[in-house]
Amino acid sequence: MANISTLNTTAAGFDAVAADVSGPRGRRPKRALSRRNIILYGTLFVAALYYLVPLYVMVVTSLKGMPEIRMGNIFSPPMEITFEPWVKAWGEACTGLNCDGLSRGFWNSVRILVPSVVVSIFVASVSGYSLANWRFKGSELFFSILIIGAFIPYQVMIYPVVIALRELGVYGTLTGLVIVHTIFGMPILTLLFRNYFASLPVELFKAARIDGAGFWQIYFRIMLPMALPIFVVAMILQVTGIWNDFLFGVIFTRPDSYPMTVQLNNIVNSVQGVKEYNVNMAATLLTGAVPLIVYFVSGRLFVRGIAAGAVKG
Amino acid sequence: MTGHAPAKRPNQLFRNLNSKIASIPMILIAVGIFFGGSIWTIIYSFTNSKLLPRMSFVGLDQYERLWSTSRWIISIQNLAIYGILSLIFSLLIGFMLAALMDQKIRFESAFRTIFLYPFALSFIVTGLVWQWILNPEFGVQGIVRSLGWESFTFDPLYNPDIVIYGILIAGLWQGTGLVMCLMLAGLRGIDEDIWKASRVDGIPMWRTYLFIVIPMMRPVFITTLVIIASGIVKVYDLVVAQTSGGPGNASEVPAKYVYDYMFQAQNLGQGFAASTMMLLTVAIIIIPWAYLEFGGKKRG
């Protein structure tokens, strides 16, 4: 490859000489395999391998039968592909007394996810809008407390939340968990929305006020349609965050409504019975599938979400 | 113009009323949960609450017990080792990857997708995968042995002395992509002209990075540091999934200690004391940063 391209440039060089021009002309010969490039791409490639290996191992293991796994190598591709572990993980794997597989956890997670995402984003976006456009005395103070709260370990606040939910009579219910996700999603989401709304030209807001629109009219008719990208970012953030949650799931739900992550951990780390590594990996992949799909589909927006959430703090 | 009586200034409470109403959830969360909740926990850490919170103060008893519990000491040691190493390595690896990615490489988005995807996965998934890869029988150790090196030993999850490094490997795998992304954003934020100027001046690239670019990225480094650090203190799911704190209690961490005492051992006082210590740890990280960041100037 490199030789051919060198030949081409040489030919171009002859043409240039024929045209009687002194000094170098035409494209500078490019060497694809410079030392710098070998080191650069070599390092990136090795790093990429480190990041990819676990995914590969998960997939490969989940497609093998147990006898093949016992024979040996977690890295070797399956000799005989079987989807049995996937079926079992989804429909038959046991946690405690229940043996209806991860599907229960999956649907529990969906039931938790949808209202949590909707409520948390709505509350946070309205707060962010309020903070950006309708400041009142003390609003910045509350916001500062909220942001400091983002750094406080959940463990510090979790028990008061338990008590509060118990008082409200929603401890252990879906409503309770939705409230918990809304509470702990507030800091980052409010920050995200506040910064976004503050970045919109303030004259737009002024124009709408002159036009006579009030708080909610401006929110729904002017701000919301303009903020669609940031809503998508917030959704990505919340879908992956809530789906991946473990701690709140354990504390705030009862065993039969455990979310998928909790159920997965119970399946894999259960001490009873024979370890079925292929089923475990299939279950792990199934649990990771939702955030992975969100990640691969959203691409740049995902990056933007975490960067917006993180850097602007 | 006819003389009008000056209009009364409307009651301040009702100005912006809708905004105040809409902010009630935020105010409740900030003041009630984040502020009030933390204070509540701190206060009850001085009581001997067991199954239920009780207002019977016992002074620093819970803290004395805490610091004489070997499990807590191990947790703190683990957190320190994990925290320091994970800070160093994730900043180092993250910055190196970002610097490599910033060389106008081809397939940049493919590489970024690969480096970042673990961050989308939960700690539970991360912990379980690495539990499997580090399985001494079938995982890395087993394979190296089957290749002929019979005495090769690499079983971090079954060796109390190095179990925390096994967790570190998984933690780095999950988190470095984020650091890389933040660093890359920082690098991209640096004026192109800086690079042009240093090229014209004939400064080698590594020197430009070391003496010009990295100092310019100070804010990015500090923010990243704070983000990683506050994440480290919370580490819980990863340990639960990968080792359940074992072998023995060799890989316990403070967050797990708190959970176990609050919700399993029904010893709330201990849980509150331990969580107050966690809060203290975070405060030690956050306060100097907040002081540096917002100290002199007022928040905009």
Added chain:
Amino acid sequence: MTNSVSIRDLSLSFGAVKVLQNLDLEVHDGEFLVLLGSSGCGKSTLLNCIAGLLEPTGGQIFIKGKNVTWEEPKDRGIGMVFQSYALYPQMTVEKNLSFGLRVAKVPKDDIDRRIARASEILQIEPLLKRKPAELSGGQRQRVAIGRALVRDVDVFLFDEPLSNLDAKLRSELRVEIKRLHHALKNTMIYVTHDQIEALTLADRIAIMKSGEIQQLDEPMTIYNRPVNLFVAGFIGSPSMNFLRGELAEEGGRTVFQTHGVSFSLDGYDADSPLTPGRKVVLGLRPEHIHVDNHQVGSEMHDAVVDIEEPMGADNLLWLKHAGHTMSVRIGGAKRYAPGAKLQLSFDMTVASLFDAETEERV
């Protein structure tokens, strides 16, 4: 003449920073008033207070005789045009124009009628179905004006409406705004930092500095008889020449002396007695200094050309005289090389004298 907008004793401060201080302003019915000043002088703040977008710390605002100090913006009978156009990006031009009316639940046919009228006046009928992103800067600003127009209000507020446009478009729209004012005869309050806009558009100009109105008068009065040194220096480009010196008595006449050179003050219309010995600043506009012209003034001064800046229509000379550097505007046809010697004469009837201490006009 009735007053359309009157502002009494208005103050506004953000914390310790006083942006407006005890400001009084009466705007006549149908008047085109320009608030002129450099950035940070409080002119936009004042406009936002009139619009009700900022809350004053003290004082009263009346529009059409009604005290609106604490009214909502929409209830003040105003329309506003912004520098960045502030068109709602997701709505078509038509929806942009009608948004306020729809919010106020104006009947459909009334809305249509008003839009038809506004778009005819502004000639934006072909644009009605488009989104703002598909419009040019000039078209967007026209739509923004239209949005104020459909509101059928008494007072129009303009916040630097032309500053985002390029020079050519700016002068075109300037003419159009003037035409609009002639046609509608509404009260218009217009904020700008561009003195050309101010001079060309205004019935009266209010020049502002640090939250206070320095001078409020017709453009030509402001140009020819600035009340203080700040106004004199702010208006006019290139700016007025300032010569520091003192008043003296010479042969029974009062003269201005600087660096041993005397300037006769014959014809100067003084507001206060010209007592000899008083330290003053003499202000001369570049076009009020004449070169090699023996008709104007009584005495001739020798000067040397330092630098010449030909600008096409005129020619700007930078001269050394009496220890000062002066700019002089002459016709574009005459050229002078650096170092050339020439004779100056001064038209004191349009000159300005300021007290060196108080900086007020003498």
